Amino acid sequence: MFIESPRYTERFGSIRLNHVQKVIALDSGLKSELPPHGAMGVIKINEETIKHFEDRMAIVIPVKDEKLKLIEGVVSGVPHDCLVIVVSNSQREKVDRFRMEGDALNQLCRFTVREALIAHQKDPAIGEAMGEAGYDDLLGTDGLVRDGKSEAMLIGLLMAKAAGKEYVGFIDADNYFPGAVLEYVRNYTAGFSLAQSPYSMVRILWQYKPKISGGLFFKKWGRVSEVTNKYLNDLISTRTGFETEVVKTGNAGEHAMSMKLAEILPYASGYAVEPQELVSIFEDFGGILPTKNPKVMDQGIDIFQIETRNPHLHEEKGDEHVQEMLLAAMSTIYHSPLCGAELKRVILAELVKQGILKDGEEPPHIHIATPPKKVNINKFINTIQRDFDKYHVLR
Numbered sequence: 001m002f003i004e005s006p007r008y009t010e011r012f013g014s015i016r017l018n019h020v021q022k023v024i025a026l027d028s029g030l031k032s033e034l035p036p037h038g039a040m041g042v043i044k045i046n047e048e049t050i051k052h053f054e055d056r057m058a059i060v061i062p063v064k065d066e067k068l069k070l071i072e073g074v075v076s077g078v079p080h081d082c083l084v085i086v087v088s089n090s091q092r093e094k095v096d097r098f099r100m101e102g103d104a105l106n107q108l109c110r111f112t113v114r115e116a117l118i119a120h121q122k123d124p125a126i127g128e129a130m131g132e133a134g135y136d137d138l139l140g141t142d143g144l145v146r147d148g149k150s151e152a153m154l155i156g157l158l159m160a161k162a163a164g165k166e167y168v169g170f171i172d173a174d175n176y177f178p179g180a181v182l183e184y185v186r187n188y189t190a191g192f193s194l195a196q197s198p199y200s201m202v203r204i205l206w207q208y209k210p211k212i213s214g215g216l217f218f219k220k221w222g223r224v225s226e227v228t229n230k231y232l233n234d235l236i237s238t239r240t241g242f243e244t245e246v247v248k249t250g251n252a253g254e255h256a257m258s259m260k261l262a263e264i265l266p267y268a269s270g271y272a273v274e275p276q277e278l279v280s281i282f283e284d285f286g287g288i289l290p291t292k293n294p295k296v297m298d299q300g301i302d303i304f305q306i307e308t309r310n311p312h313l314h315e316e317k318g319d320e321h322v323q324e325m326l327l328a329a330m331s332t333i334y335h336s337p338l339c340g341a342e343l344k345r346v347i348l349a350e351l352v353k354q355g356i357l358k359d360g361e362e363p364p365h366i367h368i369a370t371p372p373k374k375v376n377i378n379k380f381i382n383t384i385q386r387d388f389d390k391y392h393v394l395r
């Protein structure tokens with residue numbers, strides 16, 4: 001593929017935060033001439049490099065009661081060499097949707113001779129393994145992992161680690177275009193191939209997110225992302241004294257990390273997870289607050305934001321859902337120790353203006369799970385590996 005070279009990089013402490021890079025073409029051919037690195041601002045990422053990273057990557061797909069056709073489509077778009085890990089919280093009573101998901105995945109994997117893992121978020125063995133690892137605070141009173149997309153991501157991440165993967169990417173299950181999924185993973189690999197540090201992250205910016213109202217309108221920014229990006233940028237600006245617009249992917253559900261980075265980040269509950277990843281990186285490696293990871297500080301963190309060629313068409317879940325997501329994102333910024341009094345005031349005013357909070361109210365604190373490196377991952381791995389077969393689709 002051809003991608004813009006990272007033309008401008010903002011440095012915040014030891015973080016290298018790259019401005020958005022556009023995908024120029026999805027394929028660059030086997031024989032096409034390699035443009036000299038960086039010439040015309042375009043880089044060729046060759047197929048060999050793409051395959052190198054795909055082979056080392058797990059793609060985690062969180063699912064909750066999505067249409068089966070969509071899940072099938074998403075899995076069919078994940079490159080063959082990636083390990084697919086589906087973490088489902090779909091209903092089991094009356095109609096056992098989880099079973100249907102497993103059957104569909106099994107068929108796809110048999111036809112294409114590939115392996116995949118599938119687990120239910122409420123599987124007692126997963127709850128036990130999380131408890132063994134020290135993630136008691138993720139469990140409900142029934143001993144099972146609580147609801148939430150972020151909770152599913154964490155299970156998937158730990159399973160990817162148990163499977164020995166070096167990179168982990170996340171892709172939502174409610175995507176209408178399998179071709180877009182294929183592109184997300186290629187974009188992940190492109191970012192990783194450009195990283196200087198073993199601690200790297202790639203976040204996807206959709207070129208368009210089409211809306212249907214009368215006709216088809218190719219909208220660029222979502223209602224939540226515009227606001228989240230603004231305040232994440234303000235969080236940086238108020239600390240550096242220089243206004244910036246570098247953050248364009250604050251809510252990116254589609255994102256990937258090197259396992260080394262994924263292991264040292266804390267994970268906020270539910271839909272706060274994506275903005276919190278950035279906030280946590282700013283806190284730990286922005287050079288303003290003392291770092292908890294001095295060795296990582298030396299190597300730095302590379303963050304890439306890659307704009308797709310494909311538009312993103314997914315299920316729309318209504319206004320209440322949008323407000324819930326916005327409040328979650330704002331809470332992560334508001335409660336960060338980097339957030340000063342003036343920025344807090346502006347955030348409160350924004351949430352009141354949006355009708356999400358009333359005068360005098362504050363965003364709730366969001367539960368933040370300990371980084372995997374700080375818990376006993378090996379206990380999780382041992383418990384899961386005891387019957388790892390159970391999670392294999394082709395058992």
Ligand code: GDD
Pocket residue numbers: 061062063064065066087088089090121147148149152171172173174222225251252253254270271274314315317321
């Ligand atoms: N396992 C599991 N458990 N999966 C869940 C849960 C859960 O409790 N809740 C939601 N999911 C799955 C959905 O089935 C879907 O595949 C994915 O997580 C995203 O959830 P949605 O509810 O569809 O989120 P969204 O489309 O509104 O928002 C997405 O995009 C945002 C960026 O625009 C999410 O990825 C957000 O996190 C992201 O910020």
